[in-house]
Amino acid sequence: MSLSSRLSAHLSPRLSPRPSTPSSPRRSPRLTPRLSARLSALAASAALLVAGFAVPASADAPNTPSGGINLATNPGFEIPASSLAEWGSVPGWRCSGGPAEAALTTAAPHSGTSALGVTPAGDSSTGECVQTVSVQPNSTYTASAWVRGKYVFLGATGTDRPTAPSWTENTNGGWQRLTTRFTTGPTASTVRLYVHGWYQQGPFAVDDVQVDGALPAPATGAGSVPTSDRVVFFTVDDGWQRTPEAEKFITDHKLPITAFPLPMPAAADPGFFQRVTAAPGSSIQNHSVSHADLSTLSLAEQQVEICDARDALTRTFGTAPTVFRPPYFAWNAVTLQAAANCGFRHVLTADADFSWGASNVWHEGTLSPGDVVLLHWTDTLATDLPRALAAAEAAGLKPAGLTDYLR
Template identity: 75%
Template sequence: MSTRPPTHGSTRLSALAASVALFTALAVPAASADTPASPGSPPAPTVNLATNPGFEVPAPNLADWGSIPGWSCTGGPAEAAVTTTAPHSGASALTVTPADADSTGECTQTVSVQPDTTYTASAWVRGNFVYLGATGTGRDVAPDWTESTQGGWQRLTTRFTTGPNAHSIRLYVHGWYQQGPFSVDDVRVDGPAPAPAAAAGSVPTTDKVVFFTVDDGWQRTPEAERFIADHRLPITAFPLPMPAAADPAFFQRVTAVPGSSIQDHSVSHSDLSKLPADQQQVEICDARDALTRIFGTAPVVFRPPFFTWNADTLQAAANCGIRTVITADADFSGGASNIWHPGPLQPGDVVLMHWTDTLATDLQRALAAADAAGLKPTGLADYLH
């Protein structure tokens, strides 16, 4: 708002209460039951799709300092922190202290959903004027809110049915102006999970194409950038969020050729097969969120570090909006020319490389191998559906 709020926020509180009442009256009501399954098929199991719902997952290595795993809070670490004082359950909860009179201390996360499906969002909250809601559902739905929890914990719940084109929603929780700190714990978005992501090492196609993928991002050389530009190479980049944030313009330049894209490679480059499912979801979703903030487009492909993954990885990836978990079937990194099947490169092969000081010569060698096989480098995401 353009004007400073009244000293005690009473005008804003009255206006908000009126607007919420009107919004509730006008909102399209959610369905009274979960979306039915197809005739003859069992109903999809209901699961909690929220990332780090109890604020118990530790921040991955290389994560932004002070960030809340799985969540984006407008005030950052100056407002939001995981605390261990009197959580609703478990060992910790989120406590948000709005830094000034113009902050509601909003924290959000993106949740992947299915179209035309009913979900129930809930959270336990403590404080005055705390709100829980969802946007991007495709159908307007009012938030749930409480004027005061009287010092204890209170559960907020809102139910919504997604529209025909909804594939993700934005879950939010916030306080209100000049109403002090609030706490959140045990968040849930209950509904059917998306189908697990597909796993692949190559792309089944008879087109005479090959896919050049480049991981990590720590060493960014002008020689590699120049080779990509001179040869108009479509590159699928899998940078970690930290080097991507350190030099976003570089990654925008090296993926400027049509067909290029920037995709997900986790936050910390950990072996995900050694992590529980909730930590895997944080690794993939937080990297997705960081890359979306930096480059404006959400990744739909995930490259697991070290090519290690399990069934939890495929479901966690799907919960983060990822369609395909991709490895590779050739490695041209660091002077290598390894093709992990008999013969030369074949249509649909995915070639692994890394952003290192050898990348320019690695690209030259990979391009020569593709030319010898009669293959043309093209964009990976365009071939994954």
């Protein structure tokens, strides 16, 4: 097929670019738990609802109709690849050819210190890179990007309405801005933003991606769930140590468990997490990519941690997580906006800790209705769980499914 006929087919009402086929990440060395002495203080402060706090714009987000916040993740390609080298070469983006085709480049970026450089491998590749952007229904958005190369495309799918991409035939060695607008339908909550080149047209570069439009309200932060029901919620973090003894206790007692695994251990042993969350009410939720202290990161960096973990868990388990737990319970107002930009309404900590032999309740008295209990996937979990269950039963409470109560 000629280039002109292939382009014509591509541009009529919206051709769907070939889907990404990322490889599964390999397991990295075990991350050592680093809960600090300030955990109790952080947990106490995390129980406050702070949805009304002002959220500062990140340094790489110019003024936009979204209240100063660019909805794209890693829009300027300034966030370096994770120290978890297996995770991928372009934070915030998934590229169809992986690191063999796409990587951050410092060669003449449009602005800042780096851009996305893509060299499609073979005649059948367009070098597509995509990300999921959270949107509001019945809303209009503007997406733009600066591109360099021949036959470069920018567009969005999943809008519930056909959207033609913006494209350029040739930027003649310089940078050119592509802009497209799309309006979401009544059921849209996310769109798939994409950039790609064209078959046999050589390398291209992308920088300064912008998505402007309706901004989601910040997520709410809490350490417990408001309910008068006599229930508590068992949550288990991380995932590097998975023991058959803990799995047997969970299975034998049909415990509803909310697992917050990191994406790498989850991808290394998905069957384990599916088995330990088999009881009704159980679920697998988001705990970030690298277990970083988010309170030390910018909005753009936090958004990469949360959105990338969301996408990884969705690929591994087929269901998108709906609750985010910040590592070390360290979060701030920026975290609430970053979580919202990734589609999360709840940033959840806990108000009791039964990890590593502990029996700490961070309020007066015993466990209370709606308490969230923190545990970890460790070699002590098989003894931590019975102790937590006994504490719940002594208070006249029973474990319940977290997502059944979070609305």
